[in-house]
Amino acid sequence: xxxxxxMFKVRGLELSLPDFANKQPFGRxxxxxxxxxxxxxxxxxxxxxxxxxxxxxxxxxxxxxVRLLEPTAGSIVFEGSDIGHLDETGLRPLRRRLQMxxxxxxxxxxxxxxxGAIIADPLRIHDLDRIDERVDEALDHVGLPRAxxxxxxxxxxxxxxxxxxxxxxxxxRPDFILADEIVSGxxxxxxxxxxxxxxxxxxxxxxxxxxxxxxxSVIRRLCSQVLVLNRGxxxxxxxxxQIFDAPKSEYTRELLxxxxxxxxxxPGW
Amino acid sequence: xxxxxxxxxxxxxxxxxxxxxxxxxxxxxxxxxxCGLVGESGAGKSMIGKAVLGILPSAVEIVEGQxxxxxxxxxxxxxxxxxxLIGATAALIPQDPLTALNPSRRIGPQITDRLVDxxxxxxxxxxxxxAELLDEVHIENPQRxxxxxxxxxxxxxxxxxxxxxxxxxxxxxxxxxxxxxxxxxxxxxxxxRLIREMQERxxxxxxxxxxxxxxxxxxxxxxxxxxxxxVVEKAGVSDFYANPAHAYSKALLSATPKFTEPFTSLTPVxxxxxxxxxxxxxxxxxxxxxxx
Amino acid sequence: MRDGRGTIKRxxxxxxxxxxxWLAVVAxxxxxxxxxxxxxxxxxxxxxxxxxxxxxAGAEPGYLLGTDSLGRDVLSRIIYGGRVALTVAIIAGLATxxxxxxxxxxxxxYRGWADAVISRLVDIWMAFPPVLFAILLIAVLGTGLWSIxxxxxxxxxxxxxxxxxxxxxxxxxxxxxxxxxxxGHVRSAILWREIGPNVLPTIVALLSLEMxxxxxxxxxxxxxxxxxxxxxxxxxxxxxxGRISIHQAWxxxxxxxIVLFLTVLAFSQxxxxxxxxxxxxxx
Numbered sequence: 001x002x003x004x005x006x007m008f009k010v011r012g013l014e015l016s017l018p019d020f021a022n023k024q025p026f027g028r029x030x031x032x033x034x035x036x037x038x039x040x041x042x043x044x045x046x047x048x049x050x051x052x053x054x055x056x057x058x059x060x061x062x063x064x065x066v067r068l069l070e071p072t073a074g075s076i077v078f079e080g081s082d083i084g085h086l087d088e089t090g091l092r093p094l095r096r097r098l099q100m101x102x103x104x105x106x107x108x109x110x111x112x113x114x115x116g117a118i119i120a121d122p123l124r125i126h127d128l129d130r131i132d133e134r135v136d137e138a139l140d141h142v143g144l145p146r147a148x149x150x151x152x153x154x155x156x157x158x159x160x161x162x163x164x165x166x167x168x169x170x171x172x173r174p175d176f177i178l179a180d181e182i183v184s185g186x187x188x189x190x191x192x193x194x195x196x197x198x199x200x201x202x203x204x205x206x207x208x209x210x211x212x213x214x215x216x217s218v219i220r221r222l223c224s225q226v227l228v229l230n231r232g233x234x235x236x237x238x239x240x241x242q243i244f245d246a247p248k249s250e251y252t253r254e255l256l257x258x259x260x261x262x263x264x265x266x267p268g269w
Numbered sequence: 270x271x272x273x274x275x276x277x278x279x280x281x282x283x284x285x286x287x288x289x290x291x292x293x294x295x296x297x298x299x300x301x302x303x304c305g306l307v308g309e310s311g312a313g314k315s316m317i318g319k320a321v322l323g324i325l326p327s328a329v330e331i332v333e334g335q336x337x338x339x340x341x342x343x344x345x346x347x348x349x350x351x352x353x354l355i356g357a358t359a360a361l362i363p364q365d366p367l368t369a370l371n372p373s374r375r376i377g378p379q380i381t382d383r384l385v386d387x388x389x390x391x392x393x394x395x396x397x398x399x400a401e402l403l404d405e406v407h408i409e410n411p412q413r414x415x416x417x418x419x420x421x422x423x424x425x426x427x428x429x430x431x432x433x434x435x436x437x438x439x440x441x442x443x444x445x446x447x448x449x450x451x452x453x454x455x456x457x458x459x460x461x462r463l464i465r466e467m468q469e470r471x472x473x474x475x476x477x478x479x480x481x482x483x484x485x486x487x488x489x490x491x492x493x494x495x496x497x498x499x500v501v502e503k504a505g506v507s508d509f510y511a512n513p514a515h516a517y518s519k520a521l522l523s524a525t526p527k528f529t530e531p532f533t534s535l536t537p538v539x540x541x542x543x544x545x546x547x548x549x550x551x552x553x554x555x556x557x558x559x560x561x
Numbered sequence: 562m563r564d565g566r567g568t569i570k571r572x573x574x575x576x577x578x579x580x581x582x583w584l585a586v587v588a589x590x591x592x593x594x595x596x597x598x599x600x601x602x603x604x605x606x607x608x609x610x611x612x613x614x615x616x617x618a619g620a621e622p623g624y625l626l627g628t629d630s631l632g633r634d635v636l637s638r639i640i641y642g643g644r645v646a647l648t649v650a651i652i653a654g655l656a657t658x659x660x661x662x663x664x665x666x667x668x669x670x671y672r673g674w675a676d677a678v679i680s681r682l683v684d685i686w687m688a689f690p691p692v693l694f695a696i697l698l699i700a701v702l703g704t705g706l707w708s709i710x711x712x713x714x715x716x717x718x719x720x721x722x723x724x725x726x727x728x729x730x731x732x733x734x735x736x737x738x739x740x741x742x743x744x745g746h747v748r749s750a751i752l753w754r755e756i757g758p759n760v761l762p763t764i765v766a767l768l769s770l771e772m773x774x775x776x777x778x779x780x781x782x783x784x785x786x787x788x789x790x791x792x793x794x795x796x797x798x799x800x801x802x803g804r805i806s807i808h809q810a811w812x813x814x815x816x817x818x819i820v821l822f823l824t825v826l827a828f829s830q831x832x833x834x835x836x837x838x839x840x841x842x843x844x
Contacts, residue, residue: 053453053454053455053456054424054453063739066743068739068742068743088747088748092745092747095742095743095744095745096745098743099743100739100740100743102736102739102740103736104736107735107736107737108735108736108737108739108740109737109740110737110741110755110758110759111737111759112758112759121741121744122743122744122745125744125745125746126745158310165740168740168744172744187309187310187480188309188480188482188521188524188525188526188538189309189520189521189524189537189538190537191524191526191535192524192526192535192536192537192538193537195535196535196537214453214454215454215526216454216528217526217527217528217531218526218535219528220528220531221526221531221532221535244528254455255454255455256528257458258454258455258457258458259454259483259528260454260457260458260461260481260483260484260486260487261483261486261527261528261529262482262483262485262486262510262522262525262527263486263510263527264486264487264506264507264510266486266487269458269462269487
């Protein structure tokens with residue numbers, strides 16, 4: 001039985017993908033290493049921030065955690081069992097427990113289905129009861145009127161769409177949610193709303209959350225632990241205060257210094 | 270200092286509809302100065318830049334107002350002359366460095382084409398200038414970059430190429446349309462510094478369109494805040510950040526994330542602020558309709 | 562929000578109504594050919610041969626589009642010819658769409674060996690010149706309605722397969738597919754329930770285009786006398802006969818040609834219009 005405080009134990013995680021850009025006319029595409037041997041734990045009830053520049057592998061790491069991708073090597077131990085190489089059948093019971101919120105709510109919500117159906121659909125697959133009630137509850141949780149069930153995604157604003165994405169994830173009452181750059185496409189005003197909402201949900205529902213972002217300001221507000229990735233390796237993994245107040249790695253410091261604060265006198269610029 | 274770009278009372282609407290997308294916008298940009306144009310999506314900030322450069326989508330028409338470039342009223346000019354004047358004095362740094370470069374052509378001709386075809390330079394001069402420019406934007410080995418295709422360069426490099434290309438013909442006015450939005454923070458910092466450096470060296474007037482109040486504070490001397498196509502505040506940068514005048518500006522500023530003050534930043538824009546500024550917009554619309 | 566969508570919708574609507582209207586007229590005429598057509602399409606009347614259409618001098622009332630060199634009524638022959646054309650269009654179009662789209666969906670979604678096999682097959686298939694391929698097939702299968710239908714399916718499934726495969730691959734990259742995986746859908750369910758409806762507009766547009774192509778293929782085959790039995794009227798057959806007497810009776814050639822042209826155009830425009838209408842987002 002699982003007794004540890006860690007929900008995830010990741011060891012030696014590697015992932016390579018074929019690089020079609022450099023493929024020779026005949027023969028296989030060469031492989032590029034995206035993740036180069038990562039070791040870390042995610043504690044139950046913690047909010048983990050994953051940061052890094054483009055090409056750092058942060059999105060790939062996230063998608064591997066919820067097993068949208070299969071790692072090339074290494075293990076992902078979730079609640080005591082290795083899920084790194086389970087097949088589709090083996091993963092099905094886990095799908096309810098591992099949920100994801102996507103960066104672009106427009107493309108992650110099927111444009112041909114209504115909000116109600118979008119939220120209810122995963123519930124149906126897992127044969128949950130009281131589906132109508134759960135959908136209403138989820139909409140309440142994210143602060144959308146219940147009447148929105150009848151709307152199509154393109155009839156909503158960006159912030160509202162992202163709330164639907166969140167509602168779909170929390171309706172399942174998952175153990176773990178991966179949020180992949182979920183505010184980077186939003187205006188600052190709705191960005192703040194979505195972040196506040198997420199903060200409340202984490203507290204109310206006791207979620208364990210991994211929050212991928214390129215924006216350290218957002219990470220500081222929300223996360224308890226931060227994992228800094230650069231070119232597929234972990235540069236720093238520490239509590240959030242340490243990352244911001246006493247960063248150990250040069251790369252983390254560089255990231256922090258590069259954030260443009262709304263202040264004309266920010267030092268270093 | 271003289272105002273190189275002057276926009277006066279500019280209104281634009283979708284053809285055949287009474288609703289305005291730009292609502293009597295007035296602003297000016299002086300030579301040697303960077304003016305920020307800030308607003309959320311749909312505020313019409315990119316549209317102002319497009320109106321100046323004459324590249325508005327065909328469904329949008331200017332219904333009123335003046336755009337003066339170096340004292341000459343662009344909208345009163347014949348189309349041909351206007352294009353020539355814009356081509357000779359203004360340039361654009363676009364948002365997306367990937368789609369702004371033709372993927373099937375080498376970098377070199379993409380920079381020199383405009384110099385040769387529109388400004389009548391010789392090929393040789395244009396090529397020399399292109400190499401100089403790449404050197405100026407701190408690209409090592411300019412000759413190699415001139416001979417490469419866009420996909421062989423990183424996002425930051427592509428944006429450097431576009432900046433070089435924008436400054437190629439010594440423009441008097443550069444419009445930068447969210448030039449760093451698609452970039453990583455570390456690259457963004459380098460690119461912002463580069464834009465500032467180029468602008469200062471060439472003494473260019475620059476209209477810097479962005480949604481990010483953090484970025485504005487790094488590069489602009491003045492800024493204009495836009496809501497629903499209407500100017501809600503014009504201010505100098507240091508005044509603005511110390512004490513924004515309009516309630517909407519204030520709300521926007523406190524919604525902007527600051528990692529140094531995580532718990533005081535990120536206040537969502539209050540609905541009462543939005544409805545108050547929306548009312549202002551409606552009042553302006555009523556007044557405008559009354560006058561027409 | 563007010564934007565450019567209104568105008569596009571209206572244009573799409575006009576396209577849809579015009580093309581749909583023409584197709585409806587053709588469908589009604591051919592469906593009720595027995596009641597509507599003024600004459601029997603096969604009855605010859607050598608005393609009334611090469612009568613000009615109604616607006617020209619020397620026209621006879623009752624022969625709206627004139628008669629051919631054997632005195633057969635051109636309008637009636639066009640109407641009966643439309644029967645063959647529409648039957649081929651509908652049956653061959655649908656069957657081609659189903660075969661090609663299913664293979665395209667499978668190749669585009671499952672990739673791997675299924676994709677390798679199907680894509681290779683498409684490549685090989687497309688190396689054959691289609692018209693020659695069709696004639697060869699008819700030579701093997703014999704003439705007749707069903708041979709034409711089979712020939713069209715065999716030749717044209719690749720058109721659907723290629724486009725649907727590309728669109729499926731495109732849609733598979735979308736995050737709504739990833740979110741369906743996260744939700745716990747099985748792969749086959751994702752293909753039919755999530756990707757299918759999003760590829761459907763493309764299939765419908767292609768289907769309409771394909772129906773137009775089927776009409777042309779049938780016309781070509783009957784032009785070279787490889788369609789159904791030679792005495793039954795077909796548009797291609799009429800064009801072939803009209804060609805011989807073009808200097809004496811141009812209307813025998815031109816009338817079926819115009820009808821053929823309008824019908825094929827209507828099919829392609831109808832497909833475009835449907836695609837726009839089908840799309841909730843109007844990309």
